[in-house]
Amino acid sequence: MKIIIVKDYEEASQKACEIMLEVVKNKPNANLGLATGSTPVRLYELMREDHKKNGTSYKDIKSFNLDEYFGLEQSHPQSYHYFMCKNLFNELDINMNNVHVPKGNGNIDEECANYNQLLADNPIDIQLLGIGSNGHIGFNEPGTPFDSVTHKVDLKQSTIEDNARLFFNGKIEDVPTQAVSMGIANIMQAKKVLLIACGSGKATAVKGMIEDPKTTDLPASALQDHSDVTLIIDEAAASLLTK
Numbered sequence: 001m002k003i004i005i006v007k008d009y010e011e012a013s014q015k016a017c018e019i020m021l022e023v024v025k026n027k028p029n030a031n032l033g034l035a036t037g038s039t040p041v042r043l044y045e046l047m048r049e050d051h052k053k054n055g056t057s058y059k060d061i062k063s064f065n066l067d068e069y070f071g072l073e074q075s076h077p078q079s080y081h082y083f084m085c086k087n088l089f090n091e092l093d094i095n096m097n098n099v100h101v102p103k104g105n106g107n108i109d110e111e112c113a114n115y116n117q118l119l120a121d122n123p124i125d126i127q128l129l130g131i132g133s134n135g136h137i138g139f140n141e142p143g144t145p146f147d148s149v150t151h152k153v154d155l156k157q158s159t160i161e162d163n164a165r166l167f168f169n170g171k172i173e174d175v176p177t178q179a180v181s182m183g184i185a186n187i188m189q190a191k192k193v194l195l196i197a198c199g200s201g202k203a204t205a206v207k208g209m210i211e212d213p214k215t216t217d218l219p220a221s222a223l224q225d226h227s228d229v230t231l232i233i234d235e236a237a238a239s240l241l242t243k
């Protein structure tokens with residue numbers, strides 16, 4: 001694991017942006033694995049600014065998002081599809097036919113099987129990740145097997161509370177209790193993984209991911225076995241690291 005410790009969220013976002021842009025510039029038809037949550041918001045803003053200022057093109061880029069809430073339409077303001085359009089896609093020259101976010105409704109078994117096939121046909125060049133305070137990646141909650149592929153998930157109460165704090169106008173009863181997520185095996189197949197963790201709320205998960213033995217109790221620890229992982233961690237999230 002390559003670990004980059006930075007001062008704060010801004011520096012983490014700048015560093016992550018450099019890495020994302022390097023992939024996009026070196027491979028204009030790259031497949032990007034993208035994430036939601038509050039962590040990548042500034043990174044996406046920097047990518048939009050770069051596109052506007054420097055003309056970096058996404059016209060041949062394909063994107064594949066990690067997850068989606070179960071039961072929300074794409075047009076719902078709290079859906080991850082909506083989040084991606086608002087925070088990134090609407091201001092890039094990406095072809096919306098090349099944008100993929102798992103669907104959180106309809107025939108879920110069929111949707112999961114289609115998404116797995118899509119990922120098998122389009123190997124991901126770089127997978128961006130955040131990390132849940134309980135160590136989840138995507139919506140792979142503690143206990144998810146490392147060989148899991150795209151599947152329907154029951155969200156842990158702590159994840160529902162974390163996500164109500166920043167989204168859903170704080171209304172916990174509005175947060176869906178289930179989601180559809182790429183599995184850990186899908187994430188591990190990406191050629192490169194870039195994870196950003198900021199803030200003291202992530203410190204325990206970050207320590208477990210890096211320093212403790214690999215365990216399904218902390219899904220992000222699976223990344224210890226990936227050959228090309230970069231972790232960008234701010235000082236607060238790195239505060240419990242001992243080595």
Ligand code: GLP
Pocket residue numbers: 035036037038039040066067129130131132133136137138139159163166
């Ligand atoms: C959600 C997402 C994850 C994300 C996590 C952390 O649960 N499904 O992909 O990494 O939240 O969110 P935040 O970046 O807001 O801390």
